[in-house]
Amino acid sequence: MQDIALNRLKCWEEIIDAVDKDEIPLCFINRILIDAQEIDILKLRRQGYNDDDLRTILNEVILEAGNAIEEPQVLIDVENVAATAQSHTNKILNKIH
Numbered sequence: 001m002q003d004i005a006l007n008r009l010k011c012w013e014e015i016i017d018a019v020d021k022d023e024i025p026l027c028f029i030n031r032i033l034i035d036a037q038e039i040d041i042l043k044l045r046r047q048g049y050n051d052d053d054l055r056t057i058l059n060e061v062i063l064e065a066g067n068a069i070e071e072p073q074v075l076i077d078v079e080n081v082a083a084t085a086q087s088h089t090n091k092i093l094n095k096i097h
Contacts, residue, residue, distance in 0.1 A: 012081060012085075021074065026055070030075045033073040
């Protein structure tokens with residue numbers, strides 16, 4: 001059963017990697033790496049930070065880095081993306097029946 005779950009997540013990782021990600025909702029982000037600085041979104045959420053707090057933190061980091069920022073690395077919460085997409089797909093399919 002665990003192999004099925006791992007294969008499912010691997011498929012979702014491949015789908016996510018193939019998609020252009022210009023804008024990503026914060027709810028789907030685990031961590032962001034900007035130059036040498038890591039912002040652990042998941043950890044900050046557990047500490048009680050909300051989306052507005054997280055946006056403020058991200059904006060401050062971006063402003064501090066200035067024009068020196070290379071392309072940031074965004075580590076996606078694959079499980080959350082998969083669960084959300086599956087939920088929406090189920091709703092659509094249930095309407096078809």
